[in-house]
Structure formats: C-alpha cells, structure tokens
Amino acid sequence: MKRYRPASPAASYENITISQSKMQKLIQQEVNNALKKKETRLDTLLATIQELDCRIDFESSLQKLEAQVKKVTKRSEAVLAHLTKTQKKDPLEFCNVAEINSINPEEEAMETVSYNDTNTASCTDFMEKSKELSAIMETTTTVLLNMRADNTALNAAIADLTADPPPPVLTPCEVIAIRVKTEPEDDTEFGNTPEEPLKVPKVEPFCPDYEEEAELSHPPLPPLLFPLTLSPEAASYNVPQRLTVKLALIKRPACLSVLWSVDEDDPLAPPMDSYSVYMSTEKVKGSNIFPYWKLLETVKAVPLPMFKMVTDYQPGHKVCVVVVGKDIFDRYGPYSHVVIATIPEDG
Numbered sequence: 001m002k003r004y005r006p007a008s009p010a011a012s013y014e015n016i017t018i019s020q021s022k023m024q025k026l027i028q029q030e031v032n033n034a035l036k037k038k039e040t041r042l043d044t045l046l047a048t049i050q051e052l053d054c055r056i057d058f059e060s061s062l063q064k065l066e067a068q069v070k071k072v073t074k075r076s077e078a079v080l081a082h083l084t085k086t087q088k089k090d091p092l093e094f095c096n097v098a099e100i101n102s103i104n105p106e107e108e109a110m111e112t113v114s115y116n117d118t119n120t121a122s123c124t125d126f127m128e129k130s131k132e133l134s135a136i137m138e139t140t141t142t143v144l145l146n147m148r149a150d151n152t153a154l155n156a157a158i159a160d161l162t163a164d165p166p167p168p169v170l171t172p173c174e175v176i177a178i179r180v181k182t183e184p185e186d187d188t189e190f191g192n193t194p195e196e197p198l199k200v201p202k203v204e205p206f207c208p209d210y211e212e213e214a215e216l217s218h219p220p221l222p223p224l225l226f227p228l229t230l231s232p233e234a235a236s237y238n239v240p241q242r243l244t245v246k247l248a249l250i251k252r253p254a255c256l257s258v259l260w261s262v263d264e265d266d267p268l269a270p271p272m273d274s275y276s277v278y279m280s281t282e283k284v285k286g287s288n289i290f291p292y293w294k295l296l297e298t299v300k301a302v303p304l305p306m307f308k309m310v311t312d313y314q315p316g317h318k319v320c321v322v323v324v325g326k327d328i329f330d331r332y333g334p335y336s337h338v339v340i341a342t343i344p345e346d347g
Helices: 020-055 058-088 097-102 105-162 232-236
Strands: 244-250 255-261 272-281 294-300 306-310 318-327 339-342
Touching: 020 105, 058 105, 244 318, 244 339, 255 272, 255 318, 272 306, 294 306
Parallel strands: none
Antiparallel strands: 244 255, 255 306, 272 294, 272 318, 318 339
8 A cells, every 4th residue: 555755844844835915916916017018019009000190191082082083983974975975976967068068079978988987086096095094993993992991990900909908807826835934933032012013924834644545534535427418519628637736724814725736737628617625624633534525615717726715624633625626518527636634733
C-alpha cells in the first residue's frame, strides 16, 4: 500500500497564501494596467482617424461630384432625345429651299447624295460619342456609390471607437499562493502599543496531513451522474480534468481557504459550468473517522484558479476536502484527490 511522507516543518512554512484583501489589490492593479494600455491604443487610433477626417471632407466632395454627374447626365439625355427626334425627320429639310430650287436636275441628285452621306457620317460619329459618354457616366455613378458606402463604413467605425467601453469584469488572479517570510507572533518584540493602525490578516501556515489509507475511514465519495443525452458538440471536447486542491488557514478573519486549479492546460478542455466543494469533518478528535460528506457550495465556474472561503469548521479536528468540476454539457470530471488537514487549536 502506497504511503505518503508527511511534510517537514520547514516545508510547511513555504506554502503560504496571500490574504483576500491583498489578492484583490493585485487583481485591481493588473486590471488597471490592462485598461491603461487599451485606452492608449484607442486614443492613438482615434487621433489618426480624426486627422485624416479633417484633411479630406468626403461628404462635401461626394455631393459636388454627384451634382456634376447629374448635370452632365441631363445634358447628354437632352442631346440624345434631340438626335432621336432629328433622325425621324427628312434629312433634307434642313437644306435651303431656294438653293435646292436653283439647282439643276442633274446637280440636284449629286448634291442630295453628298448631303446624305455627310449627315449620316455625322450622326454615326455623334452616336458613338454618346455611347462612350453613357458608359463613362455609368462608371462614374458606380464609383460614387462605392465611395459613399466606404464613407458610411468609416463613419460607423469611428462611432464604434468613440463609444464608451463596457465596465471591466474582474476575474481571479492566476497566482494566488506566494511565499512570504513569516514574522514572529510575539508582540513583545515590537513593544506593546495600545492602538494598531492597520490590521493585516494572519495566515496560519500548515500543510495537509496525508495519512495512511489504512488509518483513515472517510465515507465513499458521492456518486456522479452521467447525462442520458449529449449534444454533438460535446464530442469535440474532453471530459473535465482532475483538479489539484490546496488548503490554507487564515487566522484573522478566521477561515479556511480551499483553492483548486489544474496541473496542465488541456487544449481540448470543455467550457466549465460549475465546481462542487465537499468537506467531511472528523467525528471525534483524533479518531480518523469521517462520517459523511457535506456539500459546502456549488460555485459558478470562472477561469482557474478558484477558491472558496470556509468558516464552518472545528479547530483541533481533521477535515477532508474534495472538489469536482462539471462542464456545460452536464458531464462531471473525476474527483480530485482527497486532501486531509488538521485544523490547529485556537490560540
């Protein structure tokens, strides 16, 4: 049967957790630094966009160009209408009647043929130029529409950048446990002072006592139910990982901190829904018998690491703690290893 070595007294003073107030200060400091960097980048981008927007007034330029296009379009349409009307009439009606009457019959035929050829050539040339002008007008209209769409998209982007950002969401700090130098608790070394200007929570450094399995008698872990049906999306993720649990005792305010995380990040880890924290307290002091498991709380999942503050415990007794995670597909992962620790007596 596998045995665990009890932690040495020197090593027990190395794993000390920071107080909750200091942890919140560290989290707030990291969030403020991230927000300052983001605001600096946004200010630089806004200044660049505003500088470009001041140099070129896209809206007024588009309006002037559209007015010119409409003006030219109206003129070309009027010319085309006049040309169509002219083609329906007799080409000879524009000739001088007096000159036609004075022409000899033989010369009249030659003059008519020459006039018709000249008029036809002029009409053909004008029609070709009109078609080219119509094609240019269509291309210009398309370019104007594209420029207007780009201008609308640019204004929308500027409006999004100038909008107020949402309030930041605080998440637990990735580093919770730190190593600190323990100070003596004897107040005589610093002198007796009637008032304490600042009260710092004291952390009781202790490590879990890993007992032999033969000497312990904790109850079986609560059964975990597997969902009857699973969505196809669940097949693309692994089941939740086994968690690593650590305990830390805080003296003022008196509470037991349960911390859990994972040893290695799983690239296929599923989105988590919640974590359940169970604790079993020794029935009789020193008996190593734990009657039942008690569900302390089901905590909503946030990015690891996470912690739970426990105030309901009995000093001098041993406690067993275990944590299990559940993903959004209602699948439970394996229980963490049972962590057993002895709560020191008060004083």
